[in-house]
Amino acid sequence: MAEELSCTGLKVLVAEDTPVGQKLMKALLQAFGCVADVVANGREAVEKVRENDYDVVLMDIMMPVMDGLHATRAIRASGNDTLPIIALTAAVTKEDRERSRAAGLNDFLPKPVDGRQLKEKIAKWGHASLGSPPPSGTEK
Amino acid sequence: MARARLSGSARVIRPLPVKLLSGALLFTVALLAALGWFASTTHSNFQRAYAAHTRLKTLISAIAYLDEVVHMSAYVAAATGDLWWEHRYRRFEPRLRAAVQEAAGLAPEPFMSQAAARADAAKVKLVAMEDRALKLLHQGDRDAALTVLAAEEYKRQKAAYAEGRREVGAHVERHLRAALLGRRRAAKYALVSTGVALPLLVLVWLGVVKMVKAYISEHQRAEEVLQQARDELERLVWERTGELRQANEALSGEVTERREAQLDLQKAHAELEERVVERTAELSGANASLKREIVRRRRAEEELQAAKQVAEDASRAKSDFLAGMSHELRTPLNAIIGFSQVLQEQYFGALNEQQADYVNDILESGQHLLSLISDILDLSKVEAGKMTLNLSRVNICDLVQRSTTMIKEKCLKHGIGLEVDVPEALRDLEIAADERKIKQVVFNLLSNAGKFTPDGGAIAIDVRQSGREVIISVSDTGIGIPAEEQKKIFEEFYQTAAGSAAKAPGTGLGLSLVKQLVKLHGGKVWVKSEGRGKGSRFSFALPMAVPGAKEESTEAEPPEVNVISTANDLLACLGDVIADSRAANRQFTLCRLRTEPELSKTEAVAMARDILEEKRPDDYLAIDWNGHIHLVLHAIDAEQAKIPLGRIIRRAAGALGQVDVTYTTATFPEDGETADALVKKVSGARSKAGELNVGVLTDA
Numbered sequence: 001m002a003e004e005l006s007c008t009g010l011k012v013l014v015a016e017d018t019p020v021g022q023k024l025m026k027a028l029l030q031a032f033g034c035v036a037d038v039v040a041n042g043r044e045a046v047e048k049v050r051e052n053d054y055d056v057v058l059m060d061i062m063m064p065v066m067d068g069l070h071a072t073r074a075i076r077a078s079g080n081d082t083l084p085i086i087a088l089t090a091a092v093t094k095e096d097r098e099r100s101r102a103a104g105l106n107d108f109l110p111k112p113v114d115g116r117q118l119k120e121k122i123a124k125w126g127h128a129s130l131g132s133p134p135p136s137g138t139e140k
Numbered sequence: 141m142a143r144a145r146l147s148g149s150a151r152v153i154r155p156l157p158v159k160l161l162s163g164a165l166l167f168t169v170a171l172l173a174a175l176g177w178f179a180s181t182t183h184s185n186f187q188r189a190y191a192a193h194t195r196l197k198t199l200i201s202a203i204a205y206l207d208e209v210v211h212m213s214a215y216v217a218a219a220t221g222d223l224w225w226e227h228r229y230r231r232f233e234p235r236l237r238a239a240v241q242e243a244a245g246l247a248p249e250p251f252m253s254q255a256a257a258r259a260d261a262a263k264v265k266l267v268a269m270e271d272r273a274l275k276l277l278h279q280g281d282r283d284a285a286l287t288v289l290a291a292e293e294y295k296r297q298k299a300a301y302a303e304g305r306r307e308v309g310a311h312v313e314r315h316l317r318a319a320l321l322g323r324r325r326a327a328k329y330a331l332v333s334t335g336v337a338l339p340l341l342v343l344v345w346l347g348v349v350k351m352v353k354a355y356i357s358e359h360q361r362a363e364e365v366l367q368q369a370r371d372e373l374e375r376l377v378w379e380r381t382g383e384l385r386q387a388n389e390a391l392s393g394e395v396t397e398r399r400e401a402q403l404d405l406q407k408a409h410a411e412l413e414e415r416v417v418e419r420t421a422e423l424s425g426a427n428a429s430l431k432r433e434i435v436r437r438r439r440a441e442e443e444l445q446a447a448k449q450v451a452e453d454a455s456r457a458k459s460d461f462l463a464g465m466s467h468e469l470r471t472p473l474n475a476i477i478g479f480s481q482v483l484q485e486q487y488f489g490a491l492n493e494q495q496a497d498y499v500n501d502i503l504e505s506g507q508h509l510l511s512l513i514s515d516i517l518d519l520s521k522v523e524a525g526k527m528t529l530n531l532s533r534v535n536i537c538d539l540v541q542r543s544t545t546m547i548k549e550k551c552l553k554h555g556i557g558l559e560v561d562v563p564e565a566l567r568d569l570e571i572a573a574d575e576r577k578i579k580q581v582v583f584n585l586l587s588n589a590g591k592f593t594p595d596g597g598a599i600a601i602d603v604r605q606s607g608r609e610v611i612i613s614v615s616d617t618g619i620g621i622p623a624e625e626q627k628k629i630f631e632e633f634y635q636t637a638a639g640s641a642a643k644a645p646g647t648g649l650g651l652s653l654v655k656q657l658v659k660l661h662g663g664k665v666w667v668k669s670e671g672r673g674k675g676s677r678f679s680f681a682l683p684m685a686v687p688g689a690k691e692e693s694t695e696a697e698p699p700e701v702n703v704i705s706t707a708n709d710l711l712a713c714l715g716d717v718i719a720d721s722r723a724a725n726r727q728f729t730l731c732r733l734r735t736e737p738e739l740s741k742t743e744a745v746a747m748a749r750d751i752l753e754e755k756r757p758d759d760y761l762a763i764d765w766n767g768h769i770h771l772v773l774h775a776i777d778a779e780q781a782k783i784p785l786g787r788i789i790r791r792a793a794g795a796l797g798q799v800d801v802t803y804t805t806a807t808f809p810e811d812g813e814t815a816d817a818l819v820k821k822v823s824g825a826r827s828k829a830g831e832l833n834v835g836v837l838t839d840a
Contacts, residue, residue: 018471024478031487062467090470093463111470112477112510115485 007119008033010055010126015045015071016088017063024113025058032119040064042071049075054083055126058109058118061089061100069103076104084125088113156355164348171337182330186323192246193316199243200309206236207305211298214270218277218285226274233267243312250311259304265297462520469513477506515649519632522656528800529574529660536569536578536610536682537562540601543582547590547599554595561602569603571610571684572743577657578682584650585614585678592618592676606681609663613679621669621676629667630655654680662793710762710770714815717760717772718808726774729781729807732822733769733788735800744769750791754784770822778805 012034014025022038029036037052039045043066045059057075061068072085087100090111097108107121209232217225244251269288276285288294480503483491491499521527544560551558582601589599597617604611621629628634632652658665658680669676717728735747748761748769755761760772771788773781789801806812806821 020475021471024475024482027482027487028478031482031485090467090474091463092466092470111474112506113474115478115481 006033007122007126009035010122011035011053012037012122012126013045013048013052013054013057014038015040015042015057015063015068016060017041021060028113028115028118032122034122042066042068042074045071046074049080049083050078056122057083057085058088058122059085059105061087061091061096068105069099072100072103072105084128086121086125157351160351161348164344167344168341171341175334175337178330178333182323182326186327189319189323193320196243196246196312196316199239199246200312202239203236203243203305206232206239210236211266214273215289218273218282218289221277221282223277226277229270229274247312247315250308250315253308253311255304255307255311259301259308262297262301262304266294266301269294269297459520462517466513466517470510473506473510473513477503477510480506512649515653518653519649519656522653522660527656527660529577531572531574533570534573534575534578536571536603536612537567539575539579540582540603540612543579543586544601546583547586550590551599556590556593556595557598559598559600561600563603566603566605566610569605569610569684571682573661573682577660581654581657581680582612582614584654588650588678589614589616589618592616594618605684608684609681610684611679611681613677615675615677617675620672620674621667622672623669626667626669630665658682711815711819713760713762714772714818718813718815727777727808728772728774729776729778729805730818730822731771731773731781731785731803731805733771733785733792733801733803735792747792751788754788754791777810778807781805781807
């Protein structure tokens with residue numbers, strides 16, 4: 001599983017409103033060796049980003065209180081334009097993709113999530129934000 | 141013919157020479173008058189001469205007698221002394237003198253002669269001597285008187301006198317004879333001239349008579365000819381009259397017929413009028429019902445419009461619903477698939493074999509459900525018209541090769557042969573298509589083939605070109621499709637009887653989606669199968685919007701295109717069109733066609749070429765290289781413009797694969813009086829006219 005890319009040690013924030021979704025993400029991120037914080041909506045995500053230094057944010061789009069698009073715009077508006085934010089959403093239409101790109105999200109992952117794809121994206125963006133290429137295939 | 145003869149005879153009759161005749165008459169009268177005058181003069185002259193002659197003869201005798209008497213008387217008186225004799229002398233002596241004078245008057249010449257003079261002188265002496273004698277007698281001297289008279293002198297004088305008188309007499313005789321001779325000669329002349337003149341006259345009149353006779357006979361002949369002609373004419377007239385009578389009879393027959401026909405016509409007319417009245421009534425009835433129909437139609441149209449609105453709303457609601465449903469379905473699937481993967485990957489501890497198998501089933505079911513949801517969503521989008529093509533240049537052969545990798549593993553696993561057949565000539569073929577969607581089509585067909593082909597079977601995919609189409613076919617040696625099912629399999633949720641029992645049942649949507657996606661590209665899909673167990677061959681055709689051969693010339697300017705560098709040229713052209721429209725009191729609509737995505741130059745030219753076939757000679761076409769096409773439709777308003785635009789869009793879609801073409805219109809004069817206003821209207825506020833790069837396609 002971890003032969004190709006490593007996410008180990010990356011600090012990831014997950015914004016996900018459903019408890020089952022949160023649980024799944026925690027399981028996956030734990031399996032990938034990431035350090036995960038999970039919040040239930042956009043506003044919390046914005047606060048968390050302000051308080052902590054994350055390598056990657058996995059942002060659900062449709063959430064109560066504040067949706068992912070608004071949250072991303074708020075994060076970008078606060079001057080943080082290097083933090084990789086990946087949309088992780090069940091809204092998968094072309095328009096949804098375009099909207100998320102327009103809001104400042106860096107990448108897009110449709111739900112249901114594919115574990116392998118998720119790992120690749122986290123590795124790619126996490127190491128990009130760290131300014132180094134993702135180490136490949138060396139770590140167990 | 142009769143007329144020719146008539147005119148011929150008319151020419152024969154010469155008019156009577158009236159002048160000549162009157163000339164002859166005048167000549168005759170003059171001649172006769174001259175002759176008459178000549179004769180009467182001659183006659184009177186002759187008579188007068190004759191009378192004078194007779195008188196002269198008488199006078200000469202009288203003179204002689206009176207001389208004797210006078211001389212005797214004087215002598216007797218002297219001899220006898222009887223005075224009675226003297227008296228007698230005195231009485232006769234004047235008579236003698238008168239006679240001499242008369243004779244001298246009648247024949248002056250002889251009495252003027254010397255002889256006459258001598259006679260006269262002798263006479264005078266005689267008279268004087270006699271007077272003396274008589275005087276002597278008176279004195280009583282008779283003897284003396286006798287002596288005087290008996291004297292020699294007297295005798296001599298008497299003889300002289302007698303001689304003179306005789307000479308005068310002879311002279312007179314000669315004179316008279318000469319005069320008579322002259323008269324006779326004159327008479328002779330008269331006779332001769334009459335003798336000459338009369339035959340001449342006779343000759344002249346003979347000529348005249350001959351002429352008149354000729355005239356008369358000619359006249360008679362002409363009269364005869366005329367009579368003949370008249371007879372002929374009469375005959376002709378009679379004949380003609382006969383003919384005319386016949387014609388007249390025929391005519392009157394015809395007139396009768398006509399009258400009957402007219403009566404019939406009147407009858408027919410009356411009937412017609414009746415019918416017209418009936419029809420008019422019917423028509424007005426029909427008119428009324430038509431009006432009602434129109435009202436009904438209009439209402440129906442309004443209802444239709446409302447229904448359309450409702451349908452559109454429903455469609456929007458449907459796609460909103462589908463999007464929402466997709467989201468709601470994906471959320472639990474996320475957990476199902478995600479946790480299945482977590483378990484399958486055994487991140488948190490090993491599973492036993494049975495557990496691993498179950499987890500695998502959960503994962504596969506989840507994924508099947510996911511593909512079902514995706515297909516439903518795609519189909520819904522197509523049906524709602526929301527599916528748009530993301531066109532690009534697609535190398536069909538590459539696409540086919542890459543698609544096969546997706547089932548290669550499965551084929552290997554089941555011992556199914558997989559063959560790709562692409563002719564060398566088509567290796568570099570590129571068409572304008574939505575790569576992802578065509579890939580989906582090929583994948584759907586391949587995975588169907590894999591699904592229904594038994595282990596050890598074979599799957600083949602081939603690419604062919606047919607005219608302006610590329611045909612991609614997927615053949616298999618699978619279960620085949622009975623003829624009665626071949627049409628139904630493209631219907632949604634239809635699964636063949638065999639299919640539903642297959643080892644890995646499909647969604648029943650794959651072929652529907654294939655059909656829809658191919659249709660979006662302007663292509664078609666079909667299947668051939670000999671029947672159950674005989675395998676099947678699915679094919680789809682895609683139009684080659686831009687044939688490979690043309691691809692080479694994309695760099696060069698296509699010869700048909702005249703590039704005009706700025707939008708000002710478009711504006712200028714529009715200005716001309718506006719000017720023309722105003723002159724002709726007509727309208728036109730400027731249409732701007734947009735495609736999504738923007739077309740390349742080559743594609744724009746290809747599309748414009750198609751539009752050229754739609755556009756009418758008066759219409760004006762301009763394209764800009766951003767894929768916008770400007771079309772000026774003459775004598776058409778925005779509402780009418782929808783029809784040709786609809787056709788153009790269908791054609792364009794056919795030419796370029798399924799491109800999404802939209803349009804905006806602005807109609808002169810409703811939407812503006814200037815070219816600027818029209819361009820602004822069709823371009824939207826964002827577009828600045830100056831930024832357009834416009835090319836014009838001509839018909840050449």
